[in-house]
Amino acid sequence: MSILAVTEVLVAQNIAFAIIAVGVVVAGVRLVTTENVVHAALWLVVVLAGIAGLYILLAAEFTAIVQVLVYIGAIVVLFLFGIMLTRARLGEGETVNKKMRAPALVIAVAMFALMAYSLWGYFGSTELEVMGRSTAELGQTTAQVADTLFLTYLIPFEVVSVLLLAALTGAIVLARRD
Amino acid sequence: MLLTDISPLLSATTAGESYSDFVRSYLTVAIFGLLALGMVALLLGVGSIIRPNRPQPGKYLTYESGVDPVGEAWPQTQVRYYIFALLFVIFDVEAVFIFPWATRLDSETALVDSSGNVFEILGPYGSYGLVKMLLFIAVLALGLVYAWRKKVLRWM
Numbered sequence: 001m002s003i004l005a006v007t008e009v010l011v012a013q014n015i016a017f018a019i020i021a022v023g024v025v026v027a028g029v030r031l032v033t034t035e036n037v038v039h040a041a042l043w044l045v046v047v048l049a050g051i052a053g054l055y056i057l058l059a060a061e062f063t064a065i066v067q068v069l070v071y072i073g074a075i076v077v078l079f080l081f082g083i084m085l086t087r088a089r090l091g092e093g094e095t096v097n098k099k100m101r102a103p104a105l106v107i108a109v110a111m112f113a114l115m116a117y118s119l120w121g122y123f124g125s126t127e128l129e130v131m132g133r134s135t136a137e138l139g140q141t142t143a144q145v146a147d148t149l150f151l152t153y154l155i156p157f158e159v160v161s162v163l164l165l166a167a168l169t170g171a172i173v174l175a176r177r178d
Numbered sequence: 179m180l181l182t183d184i185s186p187l188l189s190a191t192t193a194g195e196s197y198s199d200f201v202r203s204y205l206t207v208a209i210f211g212l213l214a215l216g217m218v219a220l221l222l223g224v225g226s227i228i229r230p231n232r233p234q235p236g237k238y239l240t241y242e243s244g245v246d247p248v249g250e251a252w253p254q255t256q257v258r259y260y261i262f263a264l265l266f267v268i269f270d271v272e273a274v275f276i277f278p279w280a281t282r283l284d285s286e287t288a289l290v291d292s293s294g295n296v297f298e299i300l301g302p303y304g305s306y307g308l309v310k311m312l313l314f315i316a317v318l319a320l321g322l323v324y325a326w327r328k329k330v331l332r333w334m
Contacts, residue, residue: 009197009198012198013197013201016201053208056201056204057201059197059200059201062277062278065274065277066274069270069273069274069277070270070271070274073266073270074266074267074270074271077263077266077267078263078267081255081259081260081263084254084255084259085254085255085257085259085260086254142277142278142281143278143281143282143285143287144287145278146278146279146281146282147282147287147300149275149278149279150278150279150282150303150307150310151300154310157275157310157314158310158313158314158317160275160314161313161314161315161317161318162317164268164271164272164317164318164321165317165318165320165321167268168264168265168268168318168321168322168324168325169321169324171261171264171268172261172264172321172324172325172328172330175257175258175260175261175264175330176261176328176330
């Protein structure tokens with residue numbers, strides 16, 4: 001294995017970031033411009049997968065896994081089921097209602113400004129130190145989450161199962177109404 | 179987790195090296211995904227090149243096991259299918275908790291301070307960890323039993 005300097009790795013990281021970021025932006029634009037709601041939900045999968053790739057580039061392994069499992073798995077499934085259950089006609093010729101474009105644009109710009117302002121205010125120009133860490137440390141982030149969950153916060157973790165059970169039974173009761 | 183991977187003093191070179199090792203392990207995932215996409219593009223592309231092109235209106239009907247299709251492909255589905263989506267979401271969240279647990283069930287972890295020195299080594303969870311997770315899964319399985327008893331899982 002060749003010895004890589006930090007600068008070479010940084011260049012490679014930036015190239016990978018650029019490729020993924022362009023893909024995410026293109027998919028995001030398609031997401032809001034597509035005529036079909038189901039296609040929009042499928043473009044959302046591409047956007048979320050790209051974000052998961054960016055998390056991997058930041059060495060945030062567990063966050064990326066949660067992104068794939070919860071967002072691409074659960075949230076998109078709920079979106080698709082929600083679309084399938086509504087009375088909205090999705091066949092050919094039917095298009096998405098675009099009357100709310102202006103308010104949506106205002107909200108999007110306001111959200112972007114808020115998040116950019118708060119992120120910039122908190123982090124400023126500090127760089128994330130993924131380079132200065134050893135392989136063991138980088139690969140360990142998931143293990144650290146595991147240790148926190150299963151050693152320090154074991155009882156809350158077991159309580160979570162009861163919470164999920166309550167959500168499951170509640171959903172069944174609401175959906176069956178008998 | 180190999181404890182020999184932890185170098186007490188990190189030079190600038192090994193710092194870049196370890197990060198690239200971490201990302202390289204995920205390069206496999208990227209290559210796998212790109213190969214899958216390339217395979218689909220290849221099969222569809224080769225198919226469109228070598229197949230004869232004789233369009234007929236009957237060929238553009240939706241295939242429904244040989245009979246003429248009834249209705250549209252975009253109907254409104256019944257609300258009771260939503261329960262399957264909800265069941266999936268619950269067990270998806272369960273998988274989120276199983277993932278970090280699985281990384282530590284059989285392997286030890288070393289606690290490293292800011293200068294890279296190991297100050298404590300925690301053992302694998304072992305059978306105690308197995309019991310913890312089985313308890314978690316058992317409580318959630320009660321929900322599945324409830325769904326079963328309520329005949330939610332029955333295909334009507």
